[in-house]
Amino acid sequence: MSNQSNVGREGQEGVRPGRGATTGVHVGASSSNAETAVRVRDPWAPRGQGNGRGPRAIASSAGAATASYYGLPVLNEPVWSARDIAGYLFLGGLAGASAAVGAGAHVTGRRALARGAKLGAAGAVGLSLAALVHDLGRPTRFLNMLRVLKVTSPMNIGSWLLAGFAPAAMASAASEVTGLAPTGGAIATAAAAVLGPGVSAYTAALIANTAVPSWHGGHRTMPYVFVASGASAAAGWGLLTAPPTECEPVRRLALVAGPAEIALTKLMEREMGMAAEPYHQGRAGIYMKLAVGLTALGSLTSSLARRDRRAGIAAGAALLLGSAFERFGVFRAGVQSARDPVYTIAPQRARRAEVTARG
């Protein structure tokens, strides 16, 4: 009978489902069903920034399949905006090192260089404060940063540093521009020069003191990378703003800091092991390449700046951009490393295996 169904209580008679339930998709990338985890749509995408939080397979460069929970990140991704916080890493480095350059120029009577460096430090720290407050979820509560003094929080210590440094740098610049209170201006210049290097360096502790693999992995070398990058930027700013006759010290600084930044970054990556990979991938990889190229270019060009003002300007711009790309690259690499669970899981497993092996 044509209208008689062969579907009974036990299912279709004599017909078996064409496919079985897929199981074991998350037990590792080696699983035959691993792709199932990849094709799942990204339910986190509407949360903004296209932060790529959806399930993904783990692409472990270590070769071995690393288990994870559907490829989802172990860590919550940093909520800092790149413009504000990577921007601050750059501007804070520039401000701190510029304050030191400003004091050096002040003492050695290089008036134009001193003026440029002091103004640069004040401007950069002003923008830094604006960026930091802007990035807060509750900007009106920014003063809560100063309700405690807490050495376990680099952000708290940094806030206190900035609370001392910013007024000093601004007073120094104000006195320089107006010519008023020269003694007070000199004291402010000295204070800014003392605190400035700390401002340049502490941001390394700020981001290295997290669980983010490609930030934390740099905890040995990143402070040196950051001061070199800050010095390179300050040298660039000096070359941009001062005439060739006064530029000798910042030319020397460019020749030291630029190569140091490049070399120390390489050293930092070597020490990171697997967590160095994000520094060569995606947008972070592009930024880091640009950082090396521009810093090298600026450092080389600066040697021509002895006679040629235009060479100084070009070198200065390249050094500033190189330093900025360095900071955005580091920031970005950290975000990328937090997204991929393999950078959290694999090094921890390796460490644990090592401890177990040692007994």
Added chain:
Amino acid sequence: MSTDTTPGQILDPVADRRLRTGPLSNGQDAAEARGYVDPPPRVGFFTDTSVCIGCKACEVACKEWNRVPEDGLVFTGMSYDNTQGLGADTWRHVAFIEQRKPLARQVTGAVARTGLESHDEGDASGAVGFRWLMASDVCKHCTEAACLDVCPTGAIFRTEFGTVVVQEDICNGCGYCVPACPYGVIDKREDDGRVWKCTLCYDRLKVGQEPACAKACPTDSIQFGVLDELRERADQRLAVLHSAGVSDARLYGRDPDDGVGGDGAFFLLLDEPEVYGLPPDPVVGTRELPALWARVGLAAAALSATVAAVFVARRS
């Protein structure tokens, strides 16, 4: 001995300040070290995932009690887990995992009765058996809590119960705790600007009630209690499972000597931690911070010296 203090009360402003700003005083007697006088015993969760049935009552109870906003009505398609992970609006998360792996002494009569295919026969890779793993994840209330350590405002504090709680009237939304947490627990609520996470139902603890999730758990997979007692109970449960042949069973976050000084909320798992989305061996960043500060100091000094040198050096 007569004192006017009641358990858990903060004695004086000095102790209060010590509590908020803290020296590096995390430790097993976390609450006492933070300036509490005669604090109640440290409490926590022992989540025995071997009896979790994935009902998500804990997720619901947590949301209802704490009035946690909706966290996205999404269909992941990856498993019965549409919650995915902990965040600002998800303080309990039930993980759901399917594996081709037998449960201990797994016997099914399904093949004989129905003739249907069974995972007992194994798949192409030779894996035999089939199991579901379910686990309710939560803030670990670490003994050495990274979020608490890095919080620049003192908004995150250690309660008298040894738990870790965010004061929402202090938090300014700097977001530092988010990348600091090695477990991916705390997160920022975008429309609110502040960070949120499990409070271990601080309000309920204060009136002698157990947290909402533990109260709602129908199988006692989530057990609330005094941490020392929970650790004992967990050891016993582990021994029972091992003797029953569940050799995969292990405790996670129980060891006070681990990288975070032990978790206030710890687990019995049936597979590697990363299978559940947990980090295998997290270490609180604060332990390396003294050395990091030393390097920051050296780097700053190097910068000062270099700048001085370029000004002092004679013209070549």
